[in-house]
Amino acid sequence: MKVGLIGCGTISSEYLRNLRGRDGVDVVACSDIDLDRAKGRAEEFGVPMACSVEELLDGPKIELVVNLTVPTAHAQVSLAAVAAGKHVYSEKPLAVRPEDGDAILR
Numbered sequence: 001m002k003v004g005l006i007g008c009g010t011i012s013s014e015y016l017r018n019l020r021g022r023d024g025v026d027v028v029a030c031s032d033i034d035l036d037r038a039k040g041r042a043e044e045f046g047v048p049m050a051c052s053v054e055e056l057l058d059g060p061k062i063e064l065v066v067n068l069t070v071p072t073a074h075a076q077v078s079l080a081a082v083a084a085g086k087h088v089y090s091e092k093p094l095a096v097r098p099e100d101g102d103a104i105l106r
Contacts, residue, residue: 001025004056007068008032008041016045031056057084075100
């Protein structure tokens with residue numbers, strides 16, 4: 001499965017370390033609102049692409065988005081990923097407002 005990671009803060013290093021060793025998982029892109037942070041994480045973990053969120057979501061080969069953004073951005077990013085036809089894994093909480101969580105589940 002081709003994976004794109006959105007949110008390259010502190011916790012992303014743990015996810016990247018664990019995802020790299022999984023059979024059938026290929027992390028192909030890192031994204032963050034701070035493109036330099038995304039570039040740094042991509043370089044650190046050998047991820048071939050660092051890009052904007054929009055570029056990641058438009059990437060046709062990305063099947064799964066790992067959403068590691070701040071909780072207040074979870075719903076927006078997850079809904080955008082779903083709208084782009086991607087599977088989504090999100091850090092908890094799913095959303096900060098119940099109606100946003102319901103929208104993601106729908």
